Amino acid sequence: MRNMFRMKLDYNTSYRALLSAQELVRGTTEDGYENLHSYLRQIEISNPGTVTCLDKDGENRFKYLFLSFGASIAGFTYLRRVIVVDGTHLRGKYEGVMLVAAAKTYAFVIVSDKHGSFKKACEKVFPWARRGICYYHLQQNMVQKFKGNQMLYLVKGAAYAHTLFDFNRYMDEIRSDIYNIKTSKIAKSINSALKPAKGFPVSFLLEFIREKLGRWFFKRREDALSLTSHHNRGVENLLAIREEYADMMNVERIDGWQFVVRGGHRDCVYDLELRRCQCSVFDIEKIPCSHTIAAAKDANIHVSTLGCPSYSKNYLYAAYAANIYPKSDFLESPNTDDTSPANEE
Structure with missing residues (x-):
């Protein structure tokens, strides 16, 4: 009868085995820093237009790294100028922080948390840009820190207000309840997607x-090619809802360009030449409001000609038209004098 043996590994032994297996596949943390310069050169060769910057301290140790792929830079031309900045802590031997800047299809605005570094950087690099705080995490901050949700509708009203009058009205109500709600964290969507790799060697x-x-x-790119409408799906759905409201409004012409549109939350004057409505929705969103749609229908003008081109399927495709290629494998061996050693503890 054959003897049967069963080996049981404790947690520490299993964990060390896992780390050893990971090092065999990815190399050590130090290897990641030593290969960094070579990796960036390979990425630059295979992706023309890519911008990288590797900064080291006085002892030739890794300090900062910046990377923007050429495809992202080319696509930014077709996006509206809103940049969302988020930071997350890395795991691993030397830890560190990774900052992600993502462009959104929405005037030049920078959205981040309230960290002072973001504020200083924006004032130095983009002094003309506006900076905003993430509304979604502003709400979360209220619930978690102040243990109350009775004011959420006021925060939402202020965040979505399209006129200064409405914004001030909501803010006055918030101030009257002496809640301090001016700090929050930026949405974590992109960094969440990168979560599995936060402990990897940097390369x-x-x-x-x-x-x-x-x-x-x-x-x-595939999504853009599949569109049968003029705008992207989100804008088309919003326009469909606003068109239903527009059909219930009454339009009175003032002259060849201006219209009085009655209905909805308020009556507004819409100027077709200036593409401006008193509700200020279009000024902020660059998406036609219900008043605009009602006036356009009265003037026999297709609403698709009145929106911002950044929302069109052509711009959507152009924003992602360039490819992101793997690193080039046709490089000479890296010069060890020009590599970036890891931080020392």
Whole structure:
């Protein structure tokens, strides 16, 4: 009779085995820093237009790294100038912080948390830009820190107000309840997608990001090609809702360009030449409001000609038209004198 043996590994032994296996596949943390310069050069060669910057301290140790793929830079031309900045702590031997800047299809605005570094950077690099705080996490901050949700409707009203009058009205109500709600954290969507790689050696982390971006770019190109409407799906759905309200409004012409549109929350004057409505929705969103749609129908003008081109399917495709390629494998061996050693503890 054959003897049967069963080995049981304790947690520490299993964990050390896992770390050893990971090092065999990805190398050590130090390897990641030593290969960093070579990796960036390979990415620059295979992705023309890519911008990288590797900064080291006085002892030739890694300090900062900046990376923006050429495809992202080219696509930014077709997006409205809103930048969302988010930071997350990395895991691993030397830890660190990763900052992600993402452009949205929405005037030049920078959205971040309230960290002083973001404020200083914006004032130095983009002094003309406006900076906003993430509304979604502002609400979360209220619930978690102040243990109250009875004021959420006021915060939402202020966040979505399109006129100064409405904004001030909501803010006055908030101030009267002496709630301090002026801090929040930026949405974590992109950094959440990168969560599995936060403990990787830095070169593997960058490769994980490259692969993820490559898949995102391909999917968005496919989505844009599948559209049968003029605008992207989100805008088309919003316009459909606003058109239903527009059909219930009454339009009175003032002259060849101006209209009085009655209905909804308020009556407004819409100027077709200036593309301006008193509700200020279009000024902020660059998407036609119900008053605009009602006036356009009265003037036999298709509403698709009145929106911002950034919302069109052509711009959506152009924003992701460029490919993100894998690193080039046709490089000479890296010069060890020009590599970036890891931080020392």
